[in-house]
Amino acid sequence: MKKLISLTVSAAILLAPFAYTLNVPAINLKVDAVSAASEEADAPAAKPTAKPTAKPAATPKATAKPVATPKPTAKPTATPKPTAKPTATAKPAATPKATAAPVATPKATAAPAATVVPAETVKPVATAKPVTVNENVYQDGVYVAYGDAYSKGTEGAKIEIKDGKITSIELLRTSPKLIDRDARNNYSALWQAYGLMKDRLLGKTRDGAAAVDAVSGATRSSNGWKLSVDRAFERALTVKDTNAVYFDGVHMGVDPTGKYSVFATYESNKLTDVKVYPMNSAGDFIEEKAYTAEQAAAVAAIAPALLAKGTEAQPVAGLEADFIAAINAFWDAEQNAIINNTSAYVDGFYSSYGTARSVGVERADIVIRNGKLVDVKLFRLGNNLIDRGATAYAEVVKANAPMTAKLLANGSYIANYDEKVDGISGATESSHSWNQAVERAFEKALKVPAEGQYFDGKFAGVDNQSKVLLLVDVDADAVTGIKVSLFGADGKLIADDKLSAEQKGWVATLTSGLLEKGVQMADITGQEALSAAAKAALTDALTNASKVQGTYKDGTFTAFGDAYDKGTNRADVTLRNGKIVNVALYRVGMNLVDRGNAAYPEVVKAIPQLTASFLAAGTREGVQEVDAVSGATSSSVALKTAVDRAYGKAEVVEANKAAYFDGIFIGVSADKLVNVMVNVEYGVPVKMLVYYLDKNGSVRTINQLTDAELAVKGEIESTSTGYSLHKYGYRPAAFGKNDAEKEISAKAVEAIKSALESAGK
Structure with a gap:
């Protein structure tokens, strides 16, 4: 009888290099869960939330309580949950799994009341002082909060608190869609502010964080980050002020489909103002002067309804879809405002796989906020586990966009995920696998991990040189079956009935060896490279099955x-x-x-x-x-x-968040006749050189250049400082004293943008 592999490989094995150089102990798959510019106007820092000094009294009835969260066909609950609303004494159910029975429910996310540990009961000596044990003010964990919103978005912070101090921090600067922007898409003064503020805030207590200096030129964003950190600490309080339900300030929310953004203002627990903004396909606000008549009418009807009834607002005839989107956005803003946000999930990026087959597998990359799906990208991988893109089956390629839209519209609230998103006709198997991948990604995001280190189901694994494919069955953290397949020299999978007698022998030996010993199986004599590939493929499969989010995106x-x-x-x-x-x-x-x-x-x-x-x-x-x-x-x-x-x-979380890599980068104009070389130091473009090319890509000499070309070259190169932001390093625009110079400078600007794109992180 075949032995089952007990999944007890250490996390170090899973994440270690496996390119035929594995040197690991017997398989041990117990993996520890990962806890997870110059600005246009500076605004004064928002006043941090007051800290309670004593255990608060019983909670009074809130003036504006959280109301039911909408979903596209019905109103969702006030706080998203896996399958049932968690309470202080009950455990929320784990995300249901498509391939196995539900796992045990995790611990509740609500923080328990602080307890005092008695001093050691020993007889004190005459000079001993009484032992005083301080109450644990903040609950250890990962917390996300946002500052006040304004027309460009808002600042946010994801911090890990341990023993009342910030042990890790990720600073966010969101777009109006409330998804973190690339640093280079923000004001130039923010490019270096990320690193400076991170260094200033890391290791600080709540009071220490509130006292750090803002970065000059990025005052508003610095204060927004400080406010975000303060609110995160407020959410981490072991004993919260039950008189306070909402953070005072302006809170932004967006519906998952990106149709509307809502700003909700709270003062002393009361909702005092609501603003509704239509959004364009790029996720930016549409200016009021650019509203269509329909958008203006919708905003005029929706804003007062939300102010009066919140998520209980009733749609106006003919505007049902607009109301659903706006109510979803209001709910999101409300969740950002609630102090005691009980979402079972940690905001962020997560990726997971569906059920693997010999022809490949589906993957979903998602972004979660307030327990809600706010962004999703779907992939169909081949049997080498590399994205097939447009070369996948035509029906699967065609199904990607509508499935994405359905997931955002109908699968936004994992609390309702038992209502699976309907599959797309002609791509039913892939649709179900995408559903499963999204569901598993949500489970990776749980604040309190569900039982088990691995999902149950069938997972594919391929060595990084695509020699071996494994289909591995996992059940209750044990490998219960392995199917070994070999790739041919052409990169295609060899059908079982096409294997040579020798290859069949290798497959049989690898199958039994992997089941018996895992990555510690003995190599096949003369086939050490193939043996190493099989071990690497097993490691890959089990990493794909892990409930731990990795460091890098696929x-x-x-x-x-x-x-x-x-x-x-x-x-x-x-x-x-x-x-x-x-x-x-x-x-x-x-x-x-x-x-x-x-x-x-x-x-x-x-x-x-x-x-x-x-x-x-x-x-x-x-x-x-x-x-x-x-x-x-x-x-x-x-x-x-x-x-x-x-x-x-x-990197899922950038180790050094910056706009650009330091170094020297080149870019070219669309016609490939103008080249600009950009030097980046400390994340800032500081020097530029202009080259003009012939049709073969060779650099033209100085005596071959026209007066207009020389003028443009002189302007760009003479404004290089070598130590501070280059004049054309931020939002470059064409220039010139005549049409010839303007034409050349426009091409030079194209080249600058191309170089900055090459340098961008």
């Missing part, structure tokens, strides 16, 4: 090494579970076109060697240990830098 990320006056180096890096599963390296010219065999012979020779070495290294750290190829040292270093930057783009 997908393909493009980044560049440092440029010079002959061009630059590019790396397209495909990651899965933090491992490199595909990498393409290029030497590009000043026009950013791949030079191919026209590059230096040493570089042409080095690229295949480095590609194989990077893939074998498998990890961010491993790539940096790869030796440079003799004769192509500079390109080797640049390509290693490009891979590291690709990892930087893939």
